[in-house]
Amino acid sequence: MRWEGNRESDNVEDRRGASFGGGRSVGLGTIAIALVASYFLGVSPMTVLNVLTGGGGLPVAQEQTAHRPPETDHMAKFVSTVLADTEDTWQALFRAEGARYVEPKLVLFSGSTPTACGTGQSASGPFYCPGDQKIYIDLSFYRLMQQRFRVSGEFAQAYVIAHEVGHHVQHLMGITDKTDAARRRMSQAQGNALSVRVELQADCFAGVWAHHADRARSILESGDVESALNAASAIGDDALQRQAQGHVVPDSFTHGTSEQRVRWFTRGIQSGKVTACNTFEARQL
Incomplete structure (x- = not known):
């Protein structure tokens, strides 16, 4: 992926190494329980971790001491550049529709950090919190991608960020509020099915970003x-569940199967159209 030398975003907060009162260390056993429970309950591992560690439900984010990443931090520079690229792309797409794109913040943290959505844990992986319009990522997740999932490459890492930015786009478009309200009126299985459509749309939006970023800045390499x-x-979901428990539970899927995630990212990157990402009216995912 061609990115070095491109603009870096000013919307990156570096909380790594910061200490926040009330935090507790989380053991590997607790993390494993949270991951398995999240599959069966259809909720975020972060929610389960909050319950298991006494983190509470939705604590208000505390004041942080955040700073810009050091210039010598290559990975932080990469993340900042990818975020800037998503900003440029979505600014243009929103402007073309007569709308204003509000840029999200991206928070680098390690271990845990307070957010408007509860205590963020590294074990949850990267996530977006609509309450404070921030994307949270522990950069050790990229090492996990390579070691556990055998996935490497800078563009694969950029896809992770673009997916979370996709959730921010959904928030700005009012999709998040509508789906959250609908989910409260549904059964667990129905709510999970709706969550799958939300996540697949974020995958498609990541593809839309890649389409326009490559056309404008030729970022893609072989x-x-x-x-x-x-x-x-x-x-x-199917790949993760097979790895974690040896079998799949389709009713507990919240992000979509491997085939579905590939299909919707591909649709976004090939079309470059936001309208092509309407997973909510798609008969087949």
Whole structure:
């Protein structure tokens, strides 16, 4: 992926190494329980971790001491550049529709950090919190991608960020509020099915970003798209459940199968159209 030398975002907060009162260390056993429970309950591992560690429900985010990442931090520079690229792309797409794109913040943290959605844990993986319009990522997740899922490549790493930015786009478009309200009126299985459509749309939006970013700045190199597709496939619900428990429970899916995630990312990157990402009216996912 061609990114070095491109603009970096000013919307990155570095909380790594910061200490926040009331935090507790989380053992590997607790993390494993949270991951398995999240599959069966259809909720975020972060929610389960909050319950298991006494983190409470939705604590208000505390004041942080955040700073810009050091210039010598190559990975932080990469993340900042990818975020800037998503800003440029979505600014243009929103402007073309007569709308204003509000840029999200991206928070680098390690271990845990307070958010408007509860205590963020590294074990949850990257996530977006609509309450404070921030994306949270522990950069060690990229090492996990390579070691556990055998997924490598900078564009695969960029896809992760673009997916979370996709959730921010959904928030700005009012989709998040509508789906959250609908989910409260549904059964657990119905709510999970709706969550799948939300996540697949975020995958498609990540593809839309890649389409326009490459046309404008020629960021893609040989093998980049394949690496992103490998990442989408590796984190499908069916693949994760087989790895964790040896079998799949389709009613507990919240993100979509490997095949579905690949399909919707591909639709976004091939079309470059936001309208092509309407997973909510799609008969077949």
